[in-house]
Amino acid sequence: AQSVTQLGSHVSVSEGALVLLRCNYSSSVPPYLFWYVQYPNQGLQLLLKYTTGATLVKGINGFEAEFKKSETSFHLTKPSAHMSDAAEYFCAVSDRGSGNTGKLIFGQGTTLQVKP
């Protein structure tokens, strides 16, 4: 069965510092991988996704993530944090195998705090 683990339920960085949010997955087949952001009292917004091809994926708002098959990881990074990045971040995996239903399996989420 597929699963997603986000290491660190709460990450705090200073404005301008590097953001690193960790995500590891388990899957019996190469999965599709996603990062979503959720602002308070809002739904989820897609930041970026990996399906095939280049393992370094660039997303919106300056975020990027690298798919590392050998480490079963898909960590999210941003070189310089901005106050507006404070939100909840979710890593998700989807099975590209039989059925290909698009069902997303989410991690527990990481709250990013950005200090001035």
Added chain:
Amino acid sequence: DAGVTQSPTHLIKTRGQQVTLRCSPISGHKSVSWYQQVLGQGPQFIFQYYEKEERGRGNFPDRFSARQFPNYSSELNVNALLLGDSALYLCASSHTGTADYEQYFGPGTRLTVT
């Protein structure tokens, strides 16, 4: 273009009651998925519908049911509400519902069961 819309925004129900949540997908999208997000956790998959047919179902009791209408809008029904059903219910739409197409999420319906 309008995004995914959900109604109502907030809802308070009593244990044992029944509730219906509604979702309108983005125009042109034929797939709708429902997720339950309990406070402090990631969303959990409940259902996916594509072209009015159920394509997937998560690990939820039979108290949870859904349907999709000819205009691709969808309803999620929950019977015999329990306190543990209190959550944010998210609807997501996509063109085909397959993993390679982006799913767009609505703002959610906050259900409180007392």
